[in-house]
Amino acid sequence: xxxxxxxxxxxxxxxxxxxxxxxxxxxxxxxxxxxxxxxxxxxxxxxxxxxxxxxxxxxxxxxxxxxxxxxxxxxxxxxxxxxxxxxxxxxxxxxxxxxxxxxxxxxxxxxxxxxxxxxxxxxxxxxxxxxxxxxxxxxxxxxxxxxxxxxxxxxxxxxxxxxxxxxxxxxxxxxxxxxxxxxxxxx
Numbered sequence: 411x412x413x414x415x416x417x418x419x420x421x422x423x424x425x426x427x428x429x430x431x432x433x434x435x436x437x438x439x440x441x442x443x444x445x446x447x448x449x450x451x452x453x454x455x456x457x458x459x460x461x462x463x464x465x466x467x468x469x470x471x472x473x474x475x476x477x478x479x480x481x482x483x484x485x486x487x488x489x490x491x492x493x494x495x496x497x498x499x500x501x502x503x504x505x506x507x508x509x510x511x512x513x514x515x516x517x518x519x520x521x522x523x524x525x526x527x528x529x530x531x532x533x534x535x536x537x538x539x540x541x542x543x544x545x546x547x548x549x550x551x552x553x554x555x556x557x558x559x560x561x562x563x564x565x566x567x568x569x570x571x572x573x574x575x576x577x578x579x580x581x582x583x584x585x586x587x588x589x590x591x592x593x594x595x596x597x
Contacts, residue, residue, distance in 0.1 A: 419452035420506050421582050422537045422591045427456055430593075432533070434458035437501035440527055441482075442489055443508035447473030450482045458502055463487035489523050490516070496527055498596075503527045506537040510554040514547045517561065525568030534571065534594040538562055539587075540578070562592050570597040 418424075434457030441450040441462040450462030450473065460482045464470050470484045487493065489508065509520045528534050541556035550556070559576075566573045571594050581587040 416448065419448045420537055422577075422579060422589055423449055423452060423504065423506065423535065425579075426535055426591060426593070427452065432456065432502065434502070438499065438529075439502035439504065440496065440500045441504045441506075442524060442527075443506065443511070444469055444473045444484050447477045447480070447482065447484065449504060449506060450484070451477055451480060453502065453504060454481045461485060461500075463489075463492075465489070489520055492523060492527070498526065498529050498532075500527050501529055501532045503532065503534045505534065507539070507554065509536075510538055510552075510557050512555070513552070514550065514555050517555070517557070518564070521561070521565055522568065525565055525571050528568070528571060528594070528596045530570070530596055532596050534565060534596075536562060536565055536590075536592045536594070538590050538592075540590050557590075559590070562590055565592065565594055568596075571595070572597065 437458050439453045439458035439460045441453055444462035444464040450460055454460040462482050463485045465488050467486050470486050473484045505524050509517050512520050539556040541558050543558050563573055574595050575593040577591045579589050581589050
């Protein structure tokens with residue numbers, strides 16, 4: 411039993427697909443932090459040739475066990491030391507809660523590495539738990555270490571990657587808790 415396993419894809423990712431209606435046929439995608447596989451399965455179901463990776467071999471094994479007939483390629487990999495062939499290789503990059511799971515001192519490097527995955531013309535979807543602007547790092551007792559809006563917007567600091575949408579939504583299971591969803595495009 412994994413306490414954070416919803417048994418379905420993140421609702422904000424599902425909502426993004428429903429609103430954006432991207433055509434994944436003939437395109438590639440990567441899901442950062444495979445977890446139990448539900449987000450990656452949603453992406454693959456939308457037509458993308460999908461890789462989902464996690465630093466945890468147990469997470470990858472769990473995703474493969476949960477989805478034995480999957481089209482997703484589940485692999486063990488480290489966001490901070492990703493394969494060179496992934497550089498600017500994906501038409502869609504999905505980052506949900508992985509950067510905020512890292513200590514604050516590693517987040518800037520992780521954000522840079524996420525941006526490096528996005529191909530020219532590709533999209534990046536980031537979903538994160540918000541943190542109050544100006545709240546000192548030392549007050550955050552993580553993990554997780556929620557992201558400030560400025561930190562989420564810093565995904566656009568990668569060359570040619572620009573923020574095109576930023577939404578704030580209540581968490582479906584806890585309406586007083588908010589979540590952010592940001593979408594970026596690489597020119």
